[in-house]
Every structure is written in structure tokens, then in C-alpha cells.
Amino acid sequence: MPSHLHFTSMTMGEISQAQALPLIGIMGGTFDPIHFGHLRMAQELAEALNLTEVRFIPSATPPHRDQPMTSAQQRADMVALAIADNPLFKLDTRELEREGYSYTIDTLQSLNEELQGQARLCLLMGMDAFAGITSWHRWEALLQFAHIVVATRPGATLPVSHTALDAWSQQHAIASAQLLRRQTENGILKQEITALDISATKIREHFAEGKTPRYLLPGNVLEYINQQTLYHQS
Ligand SMILES: Nc1ncnc2c1ncn2[C@@H]1O[C@H](COP(=O)(O)OP(=O)(O)OP(=O)(O)O)[C@@H](O)[C@H]1O
Numbered sequence: 001m002p003s004h005l006h007f008t009s010m011t012m013g014e015i016s017q018a019q020a021l022p023l024i025g026i027m028g029g030t031f032d033p034i035h036f037g038h039l040r041m042a043q044e045l046a047e048a049l050n051l052t053e054v055r056f057i058p059s060a061t062p063p064h065r066d067q068p069m070t071s072a073q074q075r076a077d078m079v080a081l082a083i084a085d086n087p088l089f090k091l092d093t094r095e096l097e098r099e100g101y102s103y104t105i106d107t108l109q110s111l112n113e114e115l116q117g118q119a120r121l122c123l124l125m126g127m128d129a130f131a132g133i134t135s136w137h138r139w140e141a142l143l144q145f146a147h148i149v150v151a152t153r154p155g156a157t158l159p160v161s162h163t164a165l166d167a168w169s170q171q172h173a174i175a176s177a178q179l180l181r182r183q184t185e186n187g188i189l190k191q192e193i194t195a196l197d198i199s200a201t202k203i204r205e206h207f208a209e210g211k212t213p214r215y216l217l218p219g220n221v222l223e224y225i226n227q228q229t230l231y232h233q234s
């Protein structure tokens, strides 16, 4: 048995019960705006991990960046439009209903309380987000509430060796999606996905330069942006 599997304190019955629980993907983001990079990542991770649903959770007040150009409600509206045709994808607005910074740990804690042990959580993120995770609020406690699944992203690299993040990643590494399903302790899985070099920053730049970001994001989201004249369109 690999050394990172710690089954000793659980009975076989408890282990198979944990393995049978549905896995829910948690896709947090600023989504300013949501684009095909987010949607494709959620789809591929859902398939790789056999997730029963993916919850898109727009951040109301992101802790580590400037306040977004659009309101939290507008970003949630765009997410709702983008995921409307996918029964696997759900919008969760709990961060819009909370005061103060939208810390992920608080979100995971409230989800776990709500689920009452009837499902397990997988926190989905791109490699760029993972590279900065040691600056997150109570980052080392995140694994108490969810697995962390890190998707590859063009331009983003693995943590540099001999850092706290590198040590943590190695200590909790899960080798494959199949092992994640079987593992009772939360861990960190790196998952290769189709490389789509799309970012919300680039999309906002397209608008600023008077170019169209068509084909980088869903058509109905682009329509909404145009209707609401978001992103400094003249
Ligand atoms: N093209 C992509 N490939 C893989 N992961 C992505 C991609 N775009 C976004 N993500 C991931 O989705 C999550 C939410 O990202 P976010 O809403 O900040 O989008 P972004 O495109 O990175 O935005 P911005 O350019 O404004 O920083 C993060 O975990 C991020 O790493």
C-alpha cells in the first residue's frame, strides 16, 4: 500500500462507505468574465474524477487582487448564463451572501456543514492559483475540508523545489484520479487537461483594445457583456 494511504484508524466498513460517497467539485473564481478555460477545465475534471456535480462559486470580494471591474452579481449572472445548458454544473452564490473577504476555507467549511457527510469535496483550481496558495487564509487547513485538484494551465508551473508548497504537495500527493476516489484522507492531485491559453485578463484587454473576444467565451455571456456595456466598451 502506498505510504500516503492512512487507513489504519478506520474499519473496512468505514473505508468503503467513504469511497462510495459522491464527489462534488468546487470551482471558485473571480469569473471576470467566465470563459472557455474555466468551463473546459470543469468538464474535464468532472469526467476524470467522476464528479456528481461542479459548483461554480463566484468570489464576491477576492482576497488577493484588486476589486473586479464588474459587480459580484454581474459575474454571477455571467456564470449562470455560461453553465445553463450543462446539468452537471451549478451556480452557488454563498460568497455573495457573506460580508468581508471571500475566503475559500470559510466556503469549504460551510459546504461541509451543509452536506453533513453525505458527499466529499474536491477543490478545483488551475496551476497558477495553486502556485500562490501559501498566501491564502489558513491554507494548510484546506485539506481538512476537501481534496485539492490542480489542473495544468499554459504558462503556470509546479511549485519550486524546497519551498513550503513543494513539501506540502509532496507530502499529500495523490498519484491518480482512481486513487483519489479510493483514498479516505484528503490529498492533492495534479491533473493534465487540454491546454487553453485563455484568461479573463486577455478578454478584458480585447475589450480595452476595441477587439472582440468572440470564441474565447460563450456567445450568451458575450451578449450579456454587450447589453450591460461592461469592460469599458465605448
Ligand atoms: N485557461 C485556464 N486553464 C486552466 N485553469 C484556468 C484557466 N483559466 C482559469 N483557470 C482557473 O480557474 C480558476 C478561476 O480563475 P479566474 O476566475 O481568476 O480566471 P483567470 O482567467 O485566471 O482571471 P484573471 O485573468 O482575471 O486573473 C483559477 O483556479 C484558475 O487557475
Ligand SMILES: O=C(O)c1ccc[n+]([C@@H]2O[C@H](COP(=O)([O-])O)[C@@H](O)[C@H]2O)c1
Pocket: 027, 028, 029, 030, 031, 057, 059, 062, 063, 064, 065, 102, 103, 104, 105, 129, 135, 136, 137
Ligand atoms: O482563501 C483565500 O485566502 C484565497 C486567496 C486567493 C484566492 N482564493 C480563491 O481562489 C479562487 C481563484 O481566485 P482567482 O483570484 O484566481 O480568481 C477564488 O475562489 C478565490 O476566492 C482564495
